Amino acid sequence: MTATMTEAEARRRLLTAAEVRRTVRRLAHEIIERAGPIETLCLMGIRTRGLPLARRLAAVISEMEGAEVAVGTLDIALYRDDVFSAGSNIRVGETEVPVDIQDRIVVLIDDVLFTGRTVRAALDAVMDLGRPRQIQLGVLIDRGHRELPIQADYTGLVVQTSPTERVVVLLEETDAEEDGVYVVTPPLRT
Amino acid sequence: MSNPRRHLLELAPLDATELLHLLDLAESFQDISQRRIKKVPALRGMTVVLLFLEASTRTRTSFELAAKRLSADTLSITGGTSSVVKGETLLDTARNLEAMSPDIIVLRHRHSGSPHLLSRHIDASIVNAGDGGHEHPTQGLLDALTIRQHKRRIEGLKVAIIGDIAHSRVARSNIVCLNRLGAEVVVCGPPTMLPPDIESLGCRATSDRADAVQDADVVMMLRIQKERMTEELFPTDREYAMRFGLDRAALRMAKPDALVMHPGPINRGVEISPEVADGPQSIILDQVANGIAVRMAVLFHCAGGGAQA
Amino acid sequence: MSTRLIIRGGRLLCPATGLDLRGNVVVMGSSIALITAESVAALEGDLIIDATDCIVCPGFVDLHAHFCEPGEEHKEDLESGGRAAVRGGFTSVVTGSQTTPSVDSRAVVEHLVRRSAAVSACRVLPMGALTRAREGRRLSEMYDLRDGGAVCLGDGDLSVSDPALLRRAMQYARSVGLPVFEHPEDLSLAAHGVMHEGGVSTRLGLVGSPAVAEEIVVLRDLALCAETGVRLHLGPVSALGAVEAIRRAKADGLPVTCAVTAAHLHFTDDLIAAAYGPNLRSRPPFRSSLHRDALRRAVAEGTIDAITSGHRPQSAVEKDVEFDLAEPGLIGLQTALGQTLQLVDLGHLTLIDALARLVVGPNVVLGRRPGRLAAGEVADLVIFDPNVRQRVEVDAEGSRARNTPLLGQVLPGRVRCTLVNGRRVFETQDLDGASA
Numbered sequence: 001m002t003a004t005m006t007e008a009e010a011r012r013r014l015l016t017a018a019e020v021r022r023t024v025r026r027l028a029h030e031i032i033e034r035a036g037p038i039e040t041l042c043l044m045g046i047r048t049r050g051l052p053l054a055r056r057l058a059a060v061i062s063e064m065e066g067a068e069v070a071v072g073t074l075d076i077a078l079y080r081d082d083v084f085s086a087g088s089n090i091r092v093g094e095t096e097v098p099v100d101i102q103d104r105i106v107v108l109i110d111d112v113l114f115t116g117r118t119v120r121a122a123l124d125a126v127m128d129l130g131r132p133r134q135i136q137l138g139v140l141i142d143r144g145h146r147e148l149p150i151q152a153d154y155t156g157l158v159v160q161t162s163p164t165e166r167v168v169v170l171l172e173e174t175d176a177e178e179d180g181v182y183v184v185t186p187p188l189r190t
Numbered sequence: 191m192s193n194p195r196r197h198l199l200e201l202a203p204l205d206a207t208e209l210l211h212l213l214d215l216a217e218s219f220q221d222i223s224q225r226r227i228k229k230v231p232a233l234r235g236m237t238v239v240l241l242f243l244e245a246s247t248r249t250r251t252s253f254e255l256a257a258k259r260l261s262a263d264t265l266s267i268t269g270g271t272s273s274v275v276k277g278e279t280l281l282d283t284a285r286n287l288e289a290m291s292p293d294i295i296v297l298r299h300r301h302s303g304s305p306h307l308l309s310r311h312i313d314a315s316i317v318n319a320g321d322g323g324h325e326h327p328t329q330g331l332l333d334a335l336t337i338r339q340h341k342r343r344i345e346g347l348k349v350a351i352i353g354d355i356a357h358s359r360v361a362r363s364n365i366v367c368l369n370r371l372g373a374e375v376v377v378c379g380p381p382t383m384l385p386p387d388i389e390s391l392g393c394r395a396t397s398d399r400a401d402a403v404q405d406a407d408v409v410m411m412l413r414i415q416k417e418r419m420t421e422e423l424f425p426t427d428r429e430y431a432m433r434f435g436l437d438r439a440a441l442r443m444a445k446p447d448a449l450v451m452h453p454g455p456i457n458r459g460v461e462i463s464p465e466v467a468d469g470p471q472s473i474i475l476d477q478v479a480n481g482i483a484v485r486m487a488v489l490f491h492c493a494g495g496g497a498q499a
Numbered sequence: 500m501s502t503r504l505i506i507r508g509g510r511l512l513c514p515a516t517g518l519d520l521r522g523n524v525v526v527m528g529s530s531i532a533l534i535t536a537e538s539v540a541a542l543e544g545d546l547i548i549d550a551t552d553c554i555v556c557p558g559f560v561d562l563h564a565h566f567c568e569p570g571e572e573h574k575e576d577l578e579s580g581g582r583a584a585v586r587g588g589f590t591s592v593v594t595g596s597q598t599t600p601s602v603d604s605r606a607v608v609e610h611l612v613r614r615s616a617a618v619s620a621c622r623v624l625p626m627g628a629l630t631r632a633r634e635g636r637r638l639s640e641m642y643d644l645r646d647g648g649a650v651c652l653g654d655g656d657l658s659v660s661d662p663a664l665l666r667r668a669m670q671y672a673r674s675v676g677l678p679v680f681e682h683p684e685d686l687s688l689a690a691h692g693v694m695h696e697g698g699v700s701t702r703l704g705l706v707g708s709p710a711v712a713e714e715i716v717v718l719r720d721l722a723l724c725a726e727t728g729v730r731l732h733l734g735p736v737s738a739l740g741a742v743e744a745i746r747r748a749k750a751d752g753l754p755v756t757c758a759v760t761a762a763h764l765h766f767t768d769d770l771i772a773a774a775y776g777p778n779l780r781s782r783p784p785f786r787s788s789l790h791r792d793a794l795r796r797a798v799a800e801g802t803i804d805a806i807t808s809g810h811r812p813q814s815a816v817e818k819d820v821e822f823d824l825a826e827p828g829l830i831g832l833q834t835a836l837g838q839t840l841q842l843v844d845l846g847h848l849t850l851i852d853a854l855a856r857l858v859v860g861p862n863v864v865l866g867r868r869p870g871r872l873a874a875g876e877v878a879d880l881v882i883f884d885p886n887v888r889q890r891v892e893v894d895a896e897g898s899r900a901r902n903t904p905l906l907g908q909v910l911p912g913r914v915r916c917t918l919v920n921g922r923r924v925f926e927t928q929d930l931d932g933a934s935a
Contacts, residue, residue: 075218077495078232078260084494092218092490128227202702279820301821302704303775310774311819322823324704359704386707387698421690 011168014141014159015181020171023156024053027138028060030154035105035136042070042104042132046122047093049111050074052173053140057109072097074108079121097129106132107154111169113139116150141181143167159183196492197316199305200325201367202391209367213335216480216487222259223482233262233493236293240266241284242319244300248454248478249319249328253296256485265292280304284312294492297321302359315492323357329453330363332484334371336477337408340449345372350402350444352378352434353412353461354423355395356385360453361412365391378402379434382423399434406444410451411436411462427460437463441471449473502546503527504921505539509550509882513557513872514855524555526878529921534872548923550882553915556854557870558590558879560861562680562758563735564810564832565655566592566623568614569607570599575812575899577611581619583832583898585917585925587808588857590879591622592832593865596633597655603628603639608647620917620924622879624650624865626680629668635659638668641675650865651732653680656782658716660686662723669727678730678756678866681720683741684783688712693823694779695768695786703772705823708784714740721748724755732864734758735809737783739793746802756864757802759794760809761838762831764847767791770904777818777825778904781809784827795847798856805860806853808835812900829903833894837910840885844911850885878921887913 015023035041038061045054051073058069075093077083108122119137126135138154143161161167166184170177201209222230238257242250250266257264267287280299287295294315297305302322309316320326338344349368355361355377368375369392376394377384384395396402403409414430424430431437441450450462450472458464467474504526511520511534522536533539541547566580575583584592594611596602602611608625615623627649631637641652652672658681659665672679689708694700696707717733721744724731736742736757748755766785770776779785797803811828818825831838839857842848848856862869870879889912891905917925 078230078490083232092215092495094218094221096221124231128225128229130226281819299821301823303822306775307819307821322704323706356701362702362704385701386696388701390698391702 009187010185011182012185013180013182014167015157017179020140020179020181023140024056025060027154027156028057028064031057031107031138032061032064034153035107038065038067038069040104040133042072042097042099042101042106044072044074044097044106044108044122044126046108046110046118047073047075049169049171049174050109052171053111054109057138070099072099074122074125076118076121076125079125081117081121095125095129101126101130101132103131103133105134105136107136107138109138111140112167113137113142113150113152113155114145114167116146116148119150120148140169141167157181195309195313195315196494197305197309198327198488198492199309199316199318201327201330201363202325204370206370206372209331209334209370212331212484212487212491213338215491216331216335216484219486219490220480220483222486223479229259229261231261232490232495233257233260236262236493237291238262238264238294238296238489239287239290239292240264240296241287242266242268242298243280244298244320245269246298246320249298252478252481253319253485256482257489259482260486260489262293262489265290280307281311284308288312288314294489317488317492320359322359323362324359325363326359327363328481328484328488329360330367331488332477332480333364333410333451333453334367335480335484336451336473337368337449339476339480340473341407344368347373347407348376348405349373349408349410350376350378350406351393351410351412352399352402352436354383354414355379355388355412356383357415358412362391364410365393369393376402376406380424380430399440400443403440403443406448408449408451409436409441409444413453413455414457414461431460435461435463436466438465438469441466447471451477453477502544503532503542504546504548504923505541506548506550506555506880506882507539509553509555511555511872512851512854514851514859515557515869515871516873517851518872519851524872524880526880526918526921529878531872531874531876531878533874548882548916550915552886553882553884555872555880555882557858557872558881558917558919559588559836559857560865561589561592561808561810561832561835562732562805562861562864563595563760563807564592565595565597565812565828567812568598569610574814577615577623578618579897579899580810580812580832581615581621581623582896583810583830584621585919586894586897586914587832587834588836588881588883588914588917589621589808589832590881590917590919591624593624593626593650595655596626596628596653597657601628601633601655602626602644602649603631603633605640605643605647608644608649612648621919626650626655627652627677629654629672629679630659630664633657635661635664638664638671641672641677645675645677649677651678651680653682653732656682658682658684658720662719665720666723666727669723669729669731673727673729678732678864680732680734681716683713683716683720683733683736684708685712685716688715692784694771695784695790697768697787699768699772699787703775710738710740710786710790713738713783714744717741717744721745721753721755724748724753725751728754730754730756730866732756732758734805735760735763735783735807736803737763737786737790737794739790742793742797742802746797749802756804756860758805758807758861758864759798759803760807760831761835762809762829764791764794764798764806764842765838766904771822775822776904777820777822778829778902780822780825780827781829782827795842798842799848799852804856804864806835806839806856807861808832810898812898813902814900818902830898830900831903833897834891834903834905834910836883836914837891837912840912841910878918880918881914882916883912883914885912887911889913
């Protein structure tokens with residue numbers, strides 16, 4: 001749902017491409033350590049940018065452990081609490097899960113953790129797919145301003161933001177641009 | 191503050207983009223029916239009234255399942271239980287329902303244009319589930335979806351629709367939908383069942399079965415509805431089956447991989463022979479399965495969900 | 500001595516005589532006293548109507564209206580129908596025999612004559628039924644109906660389906676001396692159709708009534724007219740084939756006339772496609788532009804003798820329902836002039852021909868001498884401004900019904916004043932006759 005940045009907006013870089021790569025590797029390590037045996041693991045990327053992040057994490061984990069890790073995608077459009085609010089422009093995508101998540105450990109992956117509402121919707125969506133043993137959450141950025149009692153198990157970077165700012169994650173797979181994370185400040189209104 | 195109500199009264203005014211949007215939406219709903227928990231919360235807290243003033247178990251149950259899989263509350267009112275039969279008008283009934291604040295009213299009625307009447311007077315989204323001889327939009331959409339799934343496209347396909355075109359709302363929705371998505375549609379039936387100027391909907395008309403079926407990619411047979419005919423449109427079932435029915439010999443004129451469709455319920459041995467209805471080219475049961483996904487998409491769309499096409 | 504009424508400064512148009520004069524009309528009592536281009540000095544006690552910018556012509560005569568009394572007074576009655584008529588410029592109205600009970604006995608005709616004289620602003624000319632209870636099985640008492648005041652004989656919105664009975668009815672009616680009115684529609688071919696059969700009915704999935712349902716009755720009736728010699732009136736007509744057959748019959752010298760409603764000269768079946776508007780359900784149905792254009796030509800050339808209102812009131816009970824359950828019909832008395840002037844604006848008709856179809860043609864159909872602008876004539880007059888355009892609105896003072904698709908639309912022409920028998924039965928508020 002990240003809007004592209006406009007010229008008028010001031011942007012501040014939080015992570016460079018190299019830093020994104022290093023952060024992903026660190027998160028992968030933490031997941032291996034704490035999420036139990038790899039054969040019971042399932043990474044679920046929340047559309048849109050959670051998906052490439054989940055794939056990157058899976059690639060790192062497979063490389064280190066020498067075994068494939070299951071990756072699924074979760075479309076939460078139908079679970080959002082603002083699905084019919086005015087001006088919402090939600091596209092319904094497909095949810096794809098390659099394995100039965102019954103009794104697995106599911107790690108939800110998203111780019112930015114903000115109000116927690118997306119994660120709340122994702123939790124409901126996962127529950128409708130089956131009964132996992134445990135659900136964990138991994139995010140690249142935690143920018144605060146939670147509106148629900150939700151926190152991440154794996155966090156790439158915690159940043160202080162003001163509510164009017166936006167955090168923009170750019171990934172090669174989805175944005176055809178060099179990886180990077182930015183804080184965007186809207187122009188002052190005159 | 192609220193968005194203007196979205197209705198689905200007919201397919202005729204929709205363009206290809208809008209039709210494809212609904213088909214794509216339906217496709218994204220398909221996997222929900224394959225899950226263990228076949229339910230998403232998208233319409234939670236919404237009320238969908240199924241006002242079926244004409245008997246139709248399959249369309250009503252399909253809509254009901256669709257609404258329930260979207261977590262809507264449903265209320266079913268059928269011809270037998272409604273007071274319309276007791277002299278209350280359609281508008282009276284609908285206004286009584288309106289007092290219960292439904293978000294969507296799904297209407298099946300034997301009078302063409304009745305969904306338009308409701309949309310003029312009632313503050314709820316109106317979904318047409320078949321109005322007289324006019325349209326049956328969700329049937330048109332689910333047929334298009336079924337064809338697309340099997341043929342991976344609709345554009346350029348030859349689709350033959352055979353039967354009582356004059357009295358068929360299924361035919362009308364299919365003609366406008368398939369034509370707009372680029373198919374070549376040929377309708378076929380005895381002249382008494384071909385209404386005047388049917389070509390203006392975007393099809394060719396013929397009374398020669400061979401002409402219609404020749405090299406067709408899809409052959410869609412319509413139900414002969416004797417119960418609805420007020421006058422005699424053909425002499426006997428026997429002659430109809432011989433000249434306009436679909437048996438194995440007739441199907442051989444179509445392309446070898448042609449699909450056989452039928453909106454149901456089937457009169458075996460009249461418009462379609464049992465071996466064709468149950469044969470390998472028949473996708474009649476896929477049509478039923480797709481019905482739920484299409485109706486979920488339509489309800490979701492009319493409730494205001496999904497990107498605007 | 501009665502008051503003098505002076506209508507000043509109008510364009511005096513008389514389609515019967517061809518008079519077209521800017522001048523003044525003096526009305527004394529119930530008749531026209533003077534037509535003059537000279538100025539008329541007002542005396543004390545004279546009433547003056549300023550008709551500057553207006554046309555003054557003999558009152559319109561409507562051949563096809565329904566006042567619903569007796570039987571359906573919740574839709575309209577002789578009083579409200581009469582109000583609607585004079586507000587539309589009609590001074591005489593033929594009311595159909597399709598009341599409940601039908602106008603098939605002298606008692607009902609006399610009731611209509613008596614009651615309308617008391618409550619109707621316009622003259623009401625009752626149609627007597629051609630067959631008893633309009634059932635098409637037995638002849639009605641036609642002499643008695645005539646003597647009671649019926650001006651024509653017909654089964655209202657029905658044609659007599661049995662040709663043998665119709666033949667006898669025509670033979671009998673001829674000796675009675677009244678014209679036979681037939682509503683040309685074969686009910687078997689019409690097959691409960693609710694609109695014109697064609698591409699639009701196909702698209703809308705509504706049962707169509709084909710043009711041939713009308714044409715076949717016209718052809719049959721013309722054959723019987725030729726044989727019996729009765730004066731035959733067909734209307735309202737709506738189909739191309741019907742007017743072509745009537746044109747040939749007139750050329751052959753048959754005593755046949757026909758009429759069309761003002762609405763049929765405009766509306767086409769594709770209007771129904773917009774929203775299945777039940778006010779567009781009509782009998783005969785609005786057909787395609789092919790038919791509509793043929794009607795326009797036939798009116799211009801005179802094959803069609805009269806333009807009528809086709810006034811058929813319905814209440815919300817009959818119209819706020821599914822299209823095919825809605826009762827057919829629309830009101831037209833207060834919009835017929837506007838729709839006719841629209842044809843003049845569009846160049847299909849000259850103004851004088853338009854007025855001839857409203858004044859002269861209907862009288863010819865009834866076998867009456869048309870009203871004229873001349874001294875000594877009965878003062879049934881209409882004064883209207885052809886240049887004012889006004890929006891069609893629900894008129895609490897006019898028809899009780901509101902079933903017209905024209906609501907909200909703008910039509911040319913505005914009736915300023917209508918006189919029946921020398922009496923001002925309608926006058927717009929802003930044009931009060933000033934006392935001299």
